[in-house]
Amino acid sequence: MKTPYACQQAGKQLLFVLALLLANHIAQSQGSRAVTQDIQQHFIPLSGSPEILPPAFLQKLEGKRLVGLGEATHGTAEFEQMFSLLARSLVLERGFNVVILAEANFYDTRALNDYVVYGKGNAETAVRHIRHSPTLLVDDEEARKLAEWIRAHNRTKVVEDRVWMLGIDAMALGGGAYNALKLCRERNIPLPPATHQYLSELASLSADMYENYARTLPLDTALARLAPLLRAVQHQKYKPDLNEEQQWLLQSVMTLEKAISFLYDHHVKHEWSKQQFRDEAMLANIKWVLERRPAAKMIIYGHNGHMGKEVGYQFFNGYTHLGGLLHSTYGKDFYAICTEAHAGSFWAGKDNPTSSIAQNKKKIGLAIGQAVDAPAGLLELNATPALTAYFNSPLYMTFGNLTGTNYSPASTVNLASAFDALLFVRESTPKVPVKPKSALKRFSFNLVMQPAQLAQLAEKESISVSVQSGHTPLGTSLSGEGAYVSLMFLDSQNQIVGYQATWLTADMKLHEQHYPLPPGSARMMLTVTGSNVAELHLADLQVNGIKIDLSKMKYYGEGYDTSIAAGRIVLKERG
The missing domain is CATH 3.40.1660.10 (EreA-like (biosynthetic domain))
Known part of the structure; x- marks a missing residue:
């Protein structure tokens, strides 16, 4: 039992604690009121x-060369609207001349920049080809409107003073690999077969195949196949005859190693390395812009x-x-x-x-x-x-x-x-995908070979594919323009155990390629896929000398009319 003195002391301690709590509460309330008032x-x-941000807003940005606007979500309409407003205001009032969509892939946005600077193509098609991650961006009305506004603004400027609009990300490897192949073809840069094969595979992969494909090829092997490309192009940037398009293609190559490393972090390890390959690639692309426009x-x-x-x-x-x-x-x-x-x-x-x-x-x-x-x-x-x-x-x-x-x-x-x-908004509303007015020019012809058919082909322990093909490119700046033939090998659980692809040249000729048969293969999908061609012809498709009935191939795509018969496929741009 406590003595009266002990009780008295305990009471004093309690009063002291209460006083401290009260003082702390008063201090917090006063601090809260001060923050609210500020x-x-x-x-x-x-x-x-x-139409333009208020002068008090723009005054905060006086003397800045790079202004970054983050968005708390990728799907809030008001954030995109605020970005467009900020971009227009900085272009008109502060002389900004480069608009960057940081998470749009650099590889995919050359067509977007060609549109706003030179009026080539149209805004809707250029925006619809932009990818965030490896997947295509939704039909983004706000980005399209901003691109059209920049194009209208640029019409009043000489080329040197026009505003650029591009992405700087490096997540979707297909565009980068395509650009590498195109650069090597235009500059007559020879590549080892394994490197050319690897780039063709990356260029033809669909978004949902990235993870499974990466699991079939160790990162060290992937980087080893890429290395001859990097050695072959390292002196190209100093070539005086490198045109504007080829400079863009070359920069795509220079960030491929970081993009591949990020692919394995993201799709195989499912974690981020302490070295941020993706953001380092973004910085490299910004530096590339500033090298070409030092006063940007x-x-x-x-x-x-x-x-x-x-x-x-x-x-x-x-x-x-x-x-x-x-x-x-x-x-x-x-x-x-x-x-x-x-x-x-x-x-x-x-x-x-x-x-x-x-x-x-x-x-x-x-x-x-x-x-x-x-x-x-x-x-x-x-x-x-x-x-x-x-x-x-x-x-x-x-x-x-x-x-x-x-x-x-x-x-x-x-x-x-x-x-x-x-930048605060009171009410976030979801951005709403807008139905496009025109179709993307994409196509795919697929044929699945079941176990019995594959077993017959596998007697040679390799697969040989030959096809007569030719196509007419549309001549756009869109990455991925052209056609590929690919083989995807699946095991009995429908998991990918191998993938091979070859880029088909435009001229009508016999293309023949030999591929090893991956262990564990139970099914094989043969695909001819591509985009942005005006016309495509396929004939005399054979696998290990066995002629394939082309009418059995299933067509998927948009923007084309097709004619499929037993011995020939003709695909033509609609409209």
Whole structure:
């Protein structure tokens, strides 16, 4: 039993603890009020549908050469609209002349740049060929509108002063491999058969085959097959007769090694290496642009996770992304803006429903949404010491991607060190894919050989394919233009155990190729696939000397009319 004195002492201790808690609560409340007041004082509101950002907004970007805008989700319409508004404003008011879609593949966007600079092709087709990851981007109306606006703006400029628009990513290997083959063909650069074969396989792979294909070929073997290409082209950049298109093709080659390394991280290891091959390739492509336009000023658009000068989202801790590389390379010339939404929903990918913007009492969007009434606006994260301290404290922020994964809200750390400013939207609405007006020019003719047929062919322990073929290219800047013949080998569980492909030349002639038969093969799919040809002819297809009935091949594609008979296939561009 406690004595009266002990009880008295315990009571004093309790009062002391309560007093500390009360003082801490008062301090937190005062700090919270100070943060709210600072947000209200320094928030630059946006409302309606302005053509140009307000001067107070643009003043924050004075003297910057690279402005990065991150998006908290890939599927929020308002973030894309804000990017378009920012791009137009910087082009018109600050002389920016390069617009970069960071997560669109460099390989795929030469046609986009040719459209905005030279008026070649059309915006819809160029945008529809852009890939994010290896999959085709959705029919993105906002990107198309921005491309058309840049094209209209460029009409009033001499070529040297026109605005560029391109991607800098290196995730989809098909375009890079295609560009490598095209460069070698145009420059008469010889390649070992294994290297040419490997590039042909990469160029013809569909997106859903990346993982299985990578599992059939160790990374060391893949890089060894690539090495002769890199040695063969290393002096090409110094050639005075290298034209503008070939410079682009060459840069595609120079990032292939990083792209392949990332492929194995992403599709085989299912993890990221501490060395960020993908973001290093992005930086290499930005440097390539600046080598050609030393006075360039660029606006760069990608996910928040790529744009921070330091780690913003806590689960990226330990990784260096594009924003960090830009900050270490260009210092104060780089200005980083992140985005955040108070509430709403976002589109989570082509095969996924929309996801809601999740809430948390320490979510940044909630704090800003309660402090201001505007539907959108900009806030400098380091405008006051109180704001710096607040945004560098442990908080939460929206995070969403195109795989259906919703990490929102994700924890943040040192956000005011990672970003200079935050672009806020009150209500996130899902971006909506728009039905295209024209078809993509893509085709595939497939024939599956069952175990009994393959067993008959396998007596020679190799597969020989010969075909009379020829095609007429459309002459576009789109990567992948042309045709390939490929063999995909499956085991009894329908897992890929081997894949071989050969690029078919345009002139009508007999193409013949020999392939080893992978162990464990139970079925084989023979495919003739390609895109962006005006016309294609196939005849006299034989496998190990056995003539194939071409009428048995199944056609998949869009934008073409086909005529298929037992001995001949004719494919012609529709319209």
